[in-house]
Amino acid sequence: MTDITTDADEAGFASDLTQSNTLGESIRAYVSRVRGGDMGALPSIFGLVVLFIVFGIANDRFLSNLNMANLAAQSGSIIILTMAIIPVLLLGEIDLSAGVAGGVSACVMGLLIVKHDQQWWIAVLAALVTGAVIGFVIGVLVAKLGIPSFVVTLAFFLGLQGATLKLIGEGGSVRIDQPVISGIANNNMSVMWGWISAIAVIVVFAALRLLRHRRKVSQGLQHQPFAVVVAQVVALAAAVLVVTDVLNQNRSVNVNFPISGVPYVIPVIVVLLVVWTLILSRTTWGRHVYAIGGNAEAARRAGINVDLVRISVFMACTAMAAISGIVEASYGGKVSTTSGGGNTLLYAVGAAVIGGTSLFGGRGKASNAIVGGLVIATIVNGLGLLAQAAYLNYVVNGVVLLLAASVDAISRRRRSATGLG
Amino acid sequence: MSDAPLLALRGINKSFGVVNVLYDVDLTIYPGQVTALVGDNGAGKSTLVKAIAGIYPADSGDYLFEGKPVSVHSPKDAAALGIEVVYQDLALCENLDIVENMFLGREKKNGLFLDETTMESSAREVLASLSVRTVKSVRQSVSSLSGGQRQTVAIAKSALWKSKVVLLDEPTAALGVAQTRQVLDLVRRLADQGVGVLLISHNLTDVFEVADRITALYLGRVAADVAVKDVTSTQVVELITTGHSDGIAAPSTPAASV
Numbered sequence: 156m157t158d159i160t161t162d163a164d165e166a167g168f169a170s171d172l173t174q175s176n177t178l179g180e181s182i183r184a185y186v187s188r189v190r191g192g193d194m195g196a197l198p199s200i201f202g203l204v205v206l207f208i209v210f211g212i213a214n215d216r217f218l219s220n221l222n223m224a225n226l227a228a229q230s231g232s233i234i235i236l237t238m239a240i241i242p243v244l245l246l247g248e249i250d251l252s253a254g255v256a257g258g259v260s261a262c263v264m265g266l267l268i269v270k271h272d273q274q275w276w277i278a279v280l281a282a283l284v285t286g287a288v289i290g291f292v293i294g295v296l297v298a299k300l301g302i303p304s305f306v307v308t309l310a311f312f313l314g315l316q317g318a319t320l321k322l323i324g325e326g327g328s329v330r331i332d333q334p335v336i337s338g339i340a341n342n343n344m345s346v347m348w349g350w351i352s353a354i355a356v357i358v359v360f361a362a363l364r365l366l367r368h369r370r371k372v373s374q375g376l377q378h379q380p381f382a383v384v385v386a387q388v389v390a391l392a393a394a395v396l397v398v399t400d401v402l403n404q405n406r407s408v409n410v411n412f413p414i415s416g417v418p419y420v421i422p423v424i425v426v427l428l429v430v431w432t433l434i435l436s437r438t439t440w441g442r443h444v445y446a447i448g449g450n451a452e453a454a455r456r457a458g459i460n461v462d463l464v465r466i467s468v469f470m471a472c473t474a475m476a477a478i479s480g481i482v483e484a485s486y487g488g489k490v491s492t493t494s495g496g497g498n499t500l501l502y503a504v505g506a507a508v509i510g511g512t513s514l515f516g517g518r519g520k521a522s523n524a525i526v527g528g529l530v531i532a533t534i535v536n537g538l539g540l541l542a543q544a545a546y547l548n549y550v551v552n553g554v555v556l557l558l559a560a561s562v563d564a565i566s567r568r569r570r571s572a573t574g575l576g
Numbered sequence: 577m578s579d580a581p582l583l584a585l586r587g588i589n590k591s592f593g594v595v596n597v598l599y600d601v602d603l604t605i606y607p608g609q610v611t612a613l614v615g616d617n618g619a620g621k622s623t624l625v626k627a628i629a630g631i632y633p634a635d636s637g638d639y640l641f642e643g644k645p646v647s648v649h650s651p652k653d654a655a656a657l658g659i660e661v662v663y664q665d666l667a668l669c670e671n672l673d674i675v676e677n678m679f680l681g682r683e684k685k686n687g688l689f690l691d692e693t694t695m696e697s698s699a700r701e702v703l704a705s706l707s708v709r710t711v712k713s714v715r716q717s718v719s720s721l722s723g724g725q726r727q728t729v730a731i732a733k734s735a736l737w738k739s740k741v742v743l744l745d746e747p748t749a750a751l752g753v754a755q756t757r758q759v760l761d762l763v764r765r766l767a768d769q770g771v772g773v774l775l776i777s778h779n780l781t782d783v784f785e786v787a788d789r790i791t792a793l794y795l796g797r798v799a800a801d802v803a804v805k806d807v808t809s810t811q812v813v814e815l816i817t818t819g820h821s822d823g824i825a826a827p828s829t830p831a832a833s834v
């Protein structure tokens with residue numbers, strides 16, 4: 156035993172363990188957590204690996220460098236939309252209109268650039284504001300009038316598609332060829348900058364993790380075993396290096412025009428992930444979002460302004476959805492009347508749930524969007540390559556969503572049965 | 577009473593729509609004393625607690641804190657005065673851990689970000705000072721705690737905030753013998769630290785064991801406000817069930833006039 160626990164002994168609080176002592180113990184603890192219904196990210200990572208193997212065997216182009224880069228760009232808008240919806244799901248609410256809100260916002264951006272000759276950054280700002288305003292109205296209707304978010308956002312899902320249609324005109328579309336906007340999904344970092352950024356990400360992550368570990372140990376706080384910290388750093392480093400390596404290979408089919416490098420959408424996602432992880436896990440606002448999702452009445456009694464948090468979450472969600480809409484417009488080269496419609500939003504909800512965010516509120520994190528979004532994008536991409544009939548795409552995604560939701564519901568039941576957190 | 581009252585309610589009325597729940601209720605809480613609030617189911621005990629806590633502010637009446645009139649319209653107002661409530665329907669977030677629950681709504685910050693170091697150490701310190709030995713880890717999620725442990729966390733929260741007044745709504749109702757013992761000890765320890773405690777309980781054994789005063793509610797009115805040493809258990813049962821008892825003076829607004 157370490158000196159930390161002796162300290163606690165004297166205080167008469169002997170059984171408060173500040174550490175699960177060995178790696179073995181913490182693996183056992185993890186297994187019992189999974190048994191108790193707390194899955195974590197491992198099952199969906201495992202699912203992603205299985206998908207890669209299956210599609211890789213079924214089609215030899217799936218694992219090609221070109222398709223991997225395409226998959227990265229394709230998953231961008233889904234991942235960002237998933238990140239947008241996660242705070243709303245944490246509240247135990249839903250926003251069915253986030254996809255089309257992103258569409259309208261992107262449309263505002265496109266029209267400002269094309270029709271009104273505005274700078275790209277002014278147009279992007281306008282799109283974000285559009286998103287935030289839509290979210291504000293939704294939030295007020297949900298929090299102040301008490302209309303279920305399902306109903307409010309279903310109404311917005313329909314209404315906002317009308318708005319896009321009115322802005323663009325029937326059957327029309329807005330071309331996005333502004334170099335910066337178009338470059339998000341279609342341009343790549345140079346190979347050297349790709350490697351430099353990758354190394355920087357790994358070093359910063361490792362340093363933060365190790366420093367946090369040392370601080371917790373020295374101050375006698377609850378902490379993970381050192382081996383787990385090392386394992387996390389190694390896993391992240393491996394993932395970052397493999398992805399960077401694949402994307403830095405030449406993927407052009409034309410020998411005269413080599414294409415290589417990490418698409419800019421990836422650093423955009425990394426920044427959003429870091430920001431949202433910090434907001435949700437390290438700020439008061441984030442803590443209150445979880446609290447409201449866990450027990451809104453308890454949050455109210457603790458003096459939290461529940462309405463204000465709800466409204467701000469819907470605003471943040473639709474502002475993020477605007478970013479997703481912009482990335483989608485960049486990838487597709489245009490904003491059309493159907494942008495963000497169809498099953499875009501259901502993909503995002505599915506991705507969040509697959510990634511480990513609960514539909515019942517109070518459980519989930521920003522990083523769930525990465526794994527979940529990749530699973531959905533991989534299914535869409537893989538089935539697309541296999542040139543299967545479109546119906547199969549719907550069926551498979553429907554089944555996956557249902558599967559994830561069942562896992563969520565079952566693990567929730569188990570949690571309350573075993574009392575595990 | 578040698579001490580001045582910490583908290584005094586005078587002539588509190590509260591109705592939900594057409595249903596009148598509290599009529600001209602007077603209540604006094606003294607520092608260092610446990611005041612028991614007794615009454616049958618539906619007498620209005622929880623409603624009175626929520627009125628004090630600012631959850632359902634009273635329709636009329638005076639609210640005096642340390643002798644001064646104050647207005648309490650939200651849980652924040654009550655917390656700012658140093659009033660802490662442990663609700664009957666425990667107000668804990670099951671998805672958060674013990675530390676997170678104890679600091680909920682009053683998180684410690686270090687610049688922009690949460691100061692987990694300070695929060696975790698203070699939570700551990702307070703639990704230790706109350707000799708709480710039953711929790712395995714302060715980073716345990718509340719959903720993994722037993723009823724007694726949750727009650728302990730809720731009460732420890734009030735100790736953490738150095739509250740002046742602590743209101744406990746039936747804290748032992750769902751507990752076993754040993755857990756009840758622990759919670760009652762905790763209640764007594766709080767009072768001995770100078771806190772004014774209001775204890776709602778159905779269990780007269782508990783009341784006679786820890787309380788200094790008893791206020792009995794009958795159909796939303798105060799039937800009696802007496803020192804524990806001046807009454808017997810039988811008389812209190814009578815007060816709870818009929819609203820009056822021989823030999824106990826009714827307060828100024830007699831319940832008998834219903």
Ligand SMILES: Nc1ncnc2c1ncn2[C@@H]1O[C@H](COP(=O)(O)OP(=O)(O)O)[C@@H](O)[C@H]1O
Nearest residue numbers: 592595597615616617618619620621622623624
């Ligand atoms: N939010 C509410 N709306 C309407 N009536 C309520 C509400 N809360 C309590 N009541 C009513 O007020 C009365 C007193 O309830 P309560 O204060 O919970 O009693 P006790 O805690 O003494 O058992 C009951 O008749 C109950 O039905």
Ligand SMILES: [Mg+2]
Nearest residue numbers: 621622623664
């Ligand atoms: Mg009650």
